[in-house]
Structure formats: structure tokens, C-alpha cells
Amino acid sequence: MAKAFTAHAAFEVVSNSLQLFGAAGYSRDLPLERMLRDVRMFQIGGGTSQAQLNMVAHTMFRRLSRPREDISIQQSCSRIRHPNSPSGE
DSSP states (O other): OHHHHHHHHHHHHHHHHHHHHGGGGGSTTSTHHHHHHHHHHHHHHTSOHHHHHHHHHHHHHHHHTSOOOOOOHHHHHHTOOOTTOSSOO
16 A cells, blocks of 8 residues: 555656646656656556555455454453462353
8 A cells, every 4th residue: 555655646746847847847858757757667567556456445345344253241251260260260
């Protein structure tokens, strides 16, 4: 999730920089042209950002959809053993 966020943030920064410089930002005289290519590879290289976010969402949904074991306080207390009792009761 952090990888997708940083790739998106880096793309936004470079995109805004290109907007500021206009057509000159696309020329090879400025490093922005190379940065744009590099940032696109951050988004695509390790799996697309959308695929990463889909995997995170799938994992979170799977964890949250497990049935929870509801234990009442009385059941919890009955499982506690007294340390001085030899039989545990």
C-alpha cells in the first residue's frame, strides 16, 4: 500500500512540475522528462498500482469477513485457572 501511495505521490509531483514548466518540461534539457519516465516505471514496474491496491483490498476483505468467536465474560472467566489451586479450579 505504501508503494502504491508513494508512486502516486511522485507522479503527482512530477506532473505538477511539468505543468509549471509547460512545453519546456518535456525537452531533454530539463531532468523532468527523465523523471516522468522513471515515475511511470515506479507505477508499472513492481505490478501496477491498481493491482497492488486490489490485492490489499482482497486481503483486508478476507480478514474482516472471517467469523469472530463470540465469548461471553462468564465463559472467559471459567477458562482462567487459579495459580494456587492444584486442580486448576
